[in-house]
Amino acid sequence: MTIxxxxxxxxxxxxxxxxxxxxxxxxxDFRLPKGVIYGICGPNxxxxxxFLRILSGLIKPDSGAVEVFRQLIGRDVEFAPSTGxxxxxxxxxxxxxxxxxxxxxxxVSGKATKERVAxxxxxxxxxxxxxxxxxxxxxxxxxxxxLAQAIMEDPDLLILDEPTNGLDxxxxxEIYSYLIxxxxxxxxILITSHNRDELKxxxxxxxxxxxGKLVMTRNDGLES
Amino acid sequence: MRFQVFFxxxxxxxxxxxxxxxxxxxxxxxxxxxxxAIIVRNPxxxxxxxxxxxxxxxxxxxxxxxxxxxxMAFVIANLFLLLVCDSLPESPIGQLAVFRLGSxxxxxxxxxxxxxxAALMYTLSGMLILFTLTSLRLGFSWEWSKFGWSGDTxxxxxxxxxxxxxxxxxxILFGMDVLGFWALGMLMQVVTLLTRRFLFGYLAxxxxxxxxxxxxxxxxxxxxxxxxxxxxxxxxMTFYPYPFREVAxxxxxxxxxxxxxxxxxxxxxLSRQQNYYSKE
Numbered sequence: 215m216t217i218x219x220x221x222x223x224x225x226x227x228x229x230x231x232x233x234x235x236x237x238x239x240x241x242x243d244f245r246l247p248k249g250v251i252y253g254i255c256g257p258n259x260x261x262x263x264x265f266l267r268i269l270s271g272l273i274k275p276d277s278g279a280v281e282v283f284r285q286l287i288g289r290d291v292e293f294a295p296s297t298g299x300x301x302x303x304x305x306x307x308x309x310x311x312x313x314x315x316x317x318x319x320x321x322v323s324g325k326a327t328k329e330r331v332a333x334x335x336x337x338x339x340x341x342x343x344x345x346x347x348x349x350x351x352x353x354x355x356x357x358x359x360x361l362a363q364a365i366m367e368d369p370d371l372l373i374l375d376e377p378t379n380g381l382d383x384x385x386x387x388e389i390y391s392y393l394i395x396x397x398x399x400x401x402x403i404l405i406t407s408h409n410r411d412e413l414k415x416x417x418x419x420x421x422x423x424x425x426g427k428l429v430m431t432r433n434d435g436l437e438s
Numbered sequence: 439m440r441f442q443v444f445f446x447x448x449x450x451x452x453x454x455x456x457x458x459x460x461x462x463x464x465x466x467x468x469x470x471x472x473x474x475a476i477i478v479r480n481p482x483x484x485x486x487x488x489x490x491x492x493x494x495x496x497x498x499x500x501x502x503x504x505x506x507x508x509x510m511a512f513v514i515a516n517l518f519l520l521l522v523c524d525s526l527p528e529s530p531i532g533q534l535a536v537f538r539l540g541s542x543x544x545x546x547x548x549x550x551x552x553x554x555x556a557a558l559m560y561t562l563s564g565m566l567i568l569f570t571l572t573s574l575r576l577g578f579s580w581e582w583s584k585f586g587w588s589g590d591t592x593x594x595x596x597x598x599x600x601x602x603x604x605x606x607x608x609x610i611l612f613g614m615d616v617l618g619f620w621a622l623g624m625l626m627q628v629v630t631l632l633t634r635r636f637l638f639g640y641l642a643x644x645x646x647x648x649x650x651x652x653x654x655x656x657x658x659x660x661x662x663x664x665x666x667x668x669x670x671x672x673x674x675m676t677f678y679p680y681p682f683r684e685v686a687x688x689x690x691x692x693x694x695x696x697x698x699x700x701x702x703x704x705x706x707x708l709s710r711q712q713n714y715y716s717k718e
Contacts, residue, residue: 264715272533272714293537302715305530307450315531321443323538363534 223248223371223402224269224294229278231264238264239275240426248370251393251403253413255431256423262406265423266301266373269404270294282371298369300377304360308349312359313342316366325367334366335359339388353380361389365396372396372403378412390416441548444539448552451532452525453559461560464517465567468509472499472568473575480585495583497604498592499572500565504611505593507654507670507678511647515673518560518619519626522553523640526630533714546709550702553623554616561615565608580605593676595683610687611675617694618673622647624701631708654678666693 224246231239238261246252256262267273269280271293280287282294306315313335320326326334332342338358348356357380364372377393378386393403393416407413413420422431480494503509526549528536536545582604586592598607622643630639650668654677657665662685665671670678672690677683 267713267715270537272537274711274713291540292542293540299534299537303530304534307447307531309454318443318447319531319534319538322440322447322535324440325538 221247223283224404225281226269227279229265229268229280230276231261231268231273232276237426239268239428242278242426242428244421244428246371246402246404248402249397249400250418251397251405251416253417253420254404254406254423254428255408255410255413255420256406257408260423261426262423263302263375265428266299266375266404266406270297270299270301270373272299272301294371294373296369297371297373298364298367299373300360300364301373301375303353303379304356304363306348306356306359309347311345312340312348312351312355312362313344315348315359316363319363320366323367330368331362331366334362337365337392338362339385354382354385357381358385370401372401372405374403374405376407377405378407386412440539441544444535444544445548445551447531447535448525448548449555451529452522452552452556457521460517460521461563462567464513465564466571468503468513469499469568469571469575472503473572476502476576476585479591492577492579492581492583494576494585495579496569496573496576497579497608498583498586499576500569500608501586501592501594501604501611501675503568504565504615505674505676507651507674510673511651511670514564514615515619515622515647516644518557519622519640519643521560522556522623523626524636525549525552525623526627526636526639527634528714536714542709542712543706545712546702546705549627550624550705553627554620557616557619557623561612561619565612590681593674593681595675595687598675598683598687607675614675614687614690614694615673617691617698618669621694621697621701622669624698624705628701628705628708631705631712651678662689666690 222245226242226244229239229242242265254262254265264273268275269282271280271287271291274288283296285291285295287294306312307318310318313331316331316335317328320331335342338361340355340358340362348359351359357377361374361377364374378389381389393405397403405413405416410420420431421428476494476498504514536542539545580603582599586594587599588596590596594607598610625646626639626643629642630636633639647670650670654668654671657668665677666685666689672693675683675687
């Protein structure tokens with residue numbers, strides 16, 4: 215049951231997830247080709263974060279399968295391979311500097327050098343030499359740091375949950391440009407937002423998650 | 439190397455917190471109470487008149503404090519549970535770390551070992567604080583005091599008291615408590631894995647301890663295996679509510695060893711299905 219199409223970065227088949235009586239995801243099929251930016255929109259509480267967590271392997275679906283780069287989550291690997299994630303509000307060790315936090319995480323994966331960590335911090339508009347503890351960071355700075363941790367290992371797939379949360383307009387524009395640059399480098403990006411306009415700027419295709427169903431929508435907002 | 443870094447993050451999250459200063463006032467106050475109690479039973483006038491050295495010493499306070507079932511259940515073990523109770527559900531940075539670690543099995547091993555380190559540090563610091571403070575008041579000696587020599591008065595089994603010096607007895611107690619706290623911490627984690635609420639984990643471990651106080655009183659004239667069942671009897675050296683012990687100390691080590699093996703295995707099974715999302 216592996217995906218034979220090597221142009222696909224991620225595929226889900228029949229994903230179901232319930233919390234109590236609430237069906238959050240109802241038989242969701244989804245395909246994400248390589249080298250594109252796809253967006254998922256929907257109001258808060260519709261299950262976007264849960265879906266992204268399932269894709270990354272952090273949450274197990276009740277039924278269905280997720281494959282990332284032809285590897286079945288839960289059988290071949292426990293978590294999505296070659297993937298960077300930013301889901302919900304990123305949490306860090308508050309007493310450590312942003313750079314120290316990222317270096318620790320990079321040591322767990324063993325996939326990013328200290329120089330690469332510093333580069334990633336620079337790329338999201340933060341100063342890698344800033345020694346202040348994360349507890350002093352604003353919410354926008356924490357969000358940028360979260361994005362830096364997602365990209366620091368140079369993953370082929372990025373799963374980003376509302377990456378521009380807490381950023382001002384200039385900050386949002388910087389992140390958009392950066393994501394578009396990543397796509398040009400061949401990276402694949404899946405992004406969620408409750409702001410459809412944001413997704414319109416960035417995405418090749420936009421999906422809407424509503425009542426547990428994932429439906430592709432055109433840029434004019436109509437369901438296809 | 440990857441596991442070591444992950445483990446370091448876990449330890450940092452669990453132990454580099456202000457709450458870990460709490461043992462200082464708690465064990466300090468316990469030492470103050472025990473010092474008072476021992477002096478009341480051995481009035482200073484009597485101690486001076488007797489003219490004999492080593493009438494009482496800090497070991498008396500240490501063994502009485504860590505041997506009293508109520509102090510153990512309501513203060514000492516309870517404080518440990520409070521210190522580590524929210525190590526699960528996994529924190530946001532812990533989730534980022536486990537995602538990079540790539541293994542739920544290693545994650546559970548890291549969680550379990552971090553509770554062991556916490557138990558070691560807690561027991562060591564608790565004993566040191568109590569012992570150091572009461573040394574100032576009651577004095578220090580490498581030998582048993584005359585007050586403690588009967589064993590019953592300081593809640594040490596008489597046979598053990600005849601066989602080993604106080605330092606060795608303290609080591610035996612230390613090992614027993616470290617294993618016990620580790621197991622209770624693991625129980626708390628397993629219940630939290632099941633319920634996703636650390637409060638339930640904490641209450642389960644605390645109720646087991648308090649419940650075992652009640653059960654202990656009724657376990658009379660039963661086989662040795664049953665006598666050992668209440669966890670409180672394996673955290674202190676005597677068989678609460680009696681000031682003596684009927685089963686060798688090694689059985690308590692075995693008791694905790696079995697409990698840890700069962701809890702670790704159970705947690706391993708649960709961790710395979712563990713969902714990581716935001717803390718409650």
